Amino acid sequence: xxxxxxxxxxxxQYVIVLVAMICFIFPIFWMFVTSLKNQTDAFSTIPxxxxxxxxxxxxxxxxxxxxxxxxxxxxxxxxVSTVFAVILGIGIAYPFARYGLxxxxxxxxxxxxxxxxxxxxxILPIYLLFSKLGLLDSYTALILMYTFMNLPLTTWLxxxxxxxxxxxxxxxxxxDGNNRFSAFFRVILPIxxxxxxxxxxxxxxxxxxxxxxxxxxxxxxxxTAPVGLNEYATPVSxxxxxxxAAGTMIIIPIAIITLILQRKMVRGLTMGAVKG
Amino acid sequence: MKSLKLQRSGPYLVMAPGIILLLLFAIYPFxxxxxxxxxxxxPINAVNPFVGxxxxxxxxxxxxxxxxxxxxxxFVFCTVFLEFVIGFGLAVILNRLTVGQRIYQSIILxxxxxxxxxxxxxxxxxxxxxxxxxxxxxxxxxFSRTAWLSDLNYALPALVLTDVWQWTPFMMIILLAGLKGxxxxxxxxxxxxxxxxxxxFRYITIxxxxxxxxxxxxxxxxxxxxxxxxxxxxxxxxxxxKTSTLSWIVYDRGIKFLDFGYGAxxxxxxxxxxxxxxxxxxxxxxxxxxxxxT
Numbered sequence: 001x002x003x004x005x006x007x008x009x010x011x012x013q014y015v016i017v018l019v020a021m022i023c024f025i026f027p028i029f030w031m032f033v034t035s036l037k038n039q040t041d042a043f044s045t046i047p048x049x050x051x052x053x054x055x056x057x058x059x060x061x062x063x064x065x066x067x068x069x070x071x072x073x074x075x076x077x078x079x080v081s082t083v084f085a086v087i088l089g090i091g092i093a094y095p096f097a098r099y100g101l102x103x104x105x106x107x108x109x110x111x112x113x114x115x116x117x118x119x120x121x122x123i124l125p126i127y128l129l130f131s132k133l134g135l136l137d138s139y140t141a142l143i144l145m146y147t148f149m150n151l152p153l154t155t156w157l158x159x160x161x162x163x164x165x166x167x168x169x170x171x172x173x174x175x176d177g178n179n180r181f182s183a184f185f186r187v188i189l190p191i192x193x194x195x196x197x198x199x200x201x202x203x204x205x206x207x208x209x210x211x212x213x214x215x216x217x218x219x220x221x222x223x224t225a226p227v228g229l230n231e232y233a234t235p236v237s238x239x240x241x242x243x244x245a246a247g248t249m250i251i252i253p254i255a256i257i258t259l260i261l262q263r264k265m266v267r268g269l270t271m272g273a274v275k276g
Numbered sequence: 277m278k279s280l281k282l283q284r285s286g287p288y289l290v291m292a293p294g295i296i297l298l299l300l301f302a303i304y305p306f307x308x309x310x311x312x313x314x315x316x317x318x319p320i321n322a323v324n325p326f327v328g329x330x331x332x333x334x335x336x337x338x339x340x341x342x343x344x345x346x347x348x349x350x351f352v353f354c355t356v357f358l359e360f361v362i363g364f365g366l367a368v369i370l371n372r373l374t375v376g377q378r379i380y381q382s383i384i385l386x387x388x389x390x391x392x393x394x395x396x397x398x399x400x401x402x403x404x405x406x407x408x409x410x411x412x413x414x415x416x417x418x419f420s421r422t423a424w425l426s427d428l429n430y431a432l433p434a435l436v437l438t439d440v441w442q443w444t445p446f447m448m449i450i451l452l453a454g455l456k457g458x459x460x461x462x463x464x465x466x467x468x469x470x471x472x473x474x475x476x477f478r479y480i481t482i483x484x485x486x487x488x489x490x491x492x493x494x495x496x497x498x499x500x501x502x503x504x505x506x507x508x509x510x511x512x513x514x515x516x517x518k519t520s521t522l523s524w525i526v527y528d529r530g531i532k533f534l535d536f537g538y539g540a541x542x543x544x545x546x547x548x549x550x551x552x553x554x555x556x557x558x559x560x561x562x563x564x565x566x567x568x569x570t
Contacts (some may be wrong), residue, residue, distance in 0.1 A: 013372060014373070016369055017373065024387055024444075025386070027398050028390075030409055031401075042407070043407050045406055045407055047409050091290045091291050091293060092295060094290070095287030095288070096291075098287075116550055118498075118502035118550065120523040120543070121546055124305070124312075124530060124531065125304060125308040125309055125312075144301075151297065208391070209393075211393045212504055216531065226391050226394070230393060230508070251390050251394055254389045254391070255386060258389045259382060262381070263381065270450060273491045
């Protein structure tokens with residue numbers, strides 16, 4: 001009796017999980033399907049499950065509507081700002097983690113609060129400042145902004161990773177005749193390598209997905225992909241096939257990164273507070 | 277051989293560039309905002325006269341502000357509550373499964389990593405009255421088709437639904453990581469003492485998970501509080517002001533209508549709100565003792 005009750009509970013659990021999984025995947029699946037439909041198939045009242053697959057939306061968006069350029073802009077801005085955020089993050093995190101400097105906890109807590117400030121609060125003054133400096137609609141503006149945005153994240157993650165490296169390792173490297181710099185580059189850096197990669201990939205995701213700063217600071221010259229996507233959704237004509245194609249292209253690189261990171265994402269998403 | 281003095285200042289030199297960048301981007305906007313919140317400030321004005329507390333008075337007397345505060349509060353409460361309950365439930369179930377846990381975990385990460393702009397447009401498409409697939413499903417279950425996003429009653433729930441779809445996995449994955457870190461012994465002891473599974477959940481799981489629960493709730497609250505991208509893509513604050521959150525009115529009033537002083541006053545209020553929240557939560561959790569020591 002008890003055994004059959006247990007069995008039905010287990011079955012129920014699998015059913016719940018399966019239903020939840022379908023709910024979380026369906027919208028993504030639906031967007032991809034829509035991107036392969038022509039205009040009439042996409043706009044049918046009763047969804048069409050079988051249709052003639054067309055790649056036209058992709059080619060139109062990429063080549064006729066400039067999405068390729070937007071993707072390139074996004075890539076440049078995200079990649080460069082990620083490199084800066086990781087390098088500057090190492091600079092802050094390593095001394096704090098290794099030397100137990102005075103005020104470590106206060107400074108790190110302050111850095112954490114920067115992650116908490118709503119971006120809309122920063123954008124008003126930054127917009128005016130950048131317009132005075134003539135930086136609007138430039139790569140520099142977005143790269144600076146995203147480096148700032150991701151620096152608290154990389155600092156906190158890297159602080160955790162450096163803390164995990166026992167101090168003796170560096171000391172024995174110093175005994176072996178390294179100075180502080182070569183000890184860091186030859187011994188410590190390889191150990192935290194995987195941590196650096198995941199911090200970098202997460203920063204990349206956040207910069208790649210960012211819309212508010214990009215929408216306000218960029219103009220026709222450095223429009224990023226999420227801003228470009230918004231352009232296709234004018235109130236007058238909404239070409240869902242093309243939007244779906246553009247949306248799919250925005251999420252493909254991110255989906256790949258997610259699959260690489262897997263459970264390491266947990267640590268990143270919580271600023272290192274929860275280890276996955 | 278480097279001098280001792282240089283060696284001592286080494287760590288600070290390495291830190292300087294990052295810290296300076298953070299200071300510039302954090303302190304400058306803050307001081308500037310505080311200043312212009314007392315001005316009638318517009319970038320196209322030749323002079324921006326100081327007007328004392330006028331912006332704040334206007335703010336606290338305007339319906340728009342109180343409405344935005346209310347909409348934001350409802351949105352934050354509903355999304356965080358639903359995401360927590362559903363996410364925790366799924367995490368508990370998933371933690372017991374023996375088959376397929378890994379694949380489920382990696383699939384469910386996808387919504388979290390997606391750009392909110394894409395998610396917003398995707399849901400706008402699915403909620404469309406004529407050809408939205410959600411309306412098709414609703415009709416299948418006997419409901420009538422609704423233009424969710426332009427309906428006074430459904431626009432905010434539609435935004436909540438979208439947010440819940442995207443961020444429940446986030447709650448789930450964090451809480452699951454917490455559940456996996458729990459030791460087995462207390463549960464075994466409770467089983468011997470004849471505790472029911474609800475009792476062991478309530479008196480063992482919840483207390484032991486409290487730090488992770490606080491972190492998850494804090495992170496979701498601050499992110500729900502800043503909601504902007506999905507509103508921009510889905511409703512633009514409408515219909516009327518039904519989905520105008522605080523972030524949205526800063527953009528709509530402050531930036532679009534170039535009333536920067538007024539926008540700045542809202543920003544200052546928002547800052548006060550988040551800073552009090554974080555101070556409250558930081559008293560509850562210890563960032564350094566548990567989190568960064570292994």
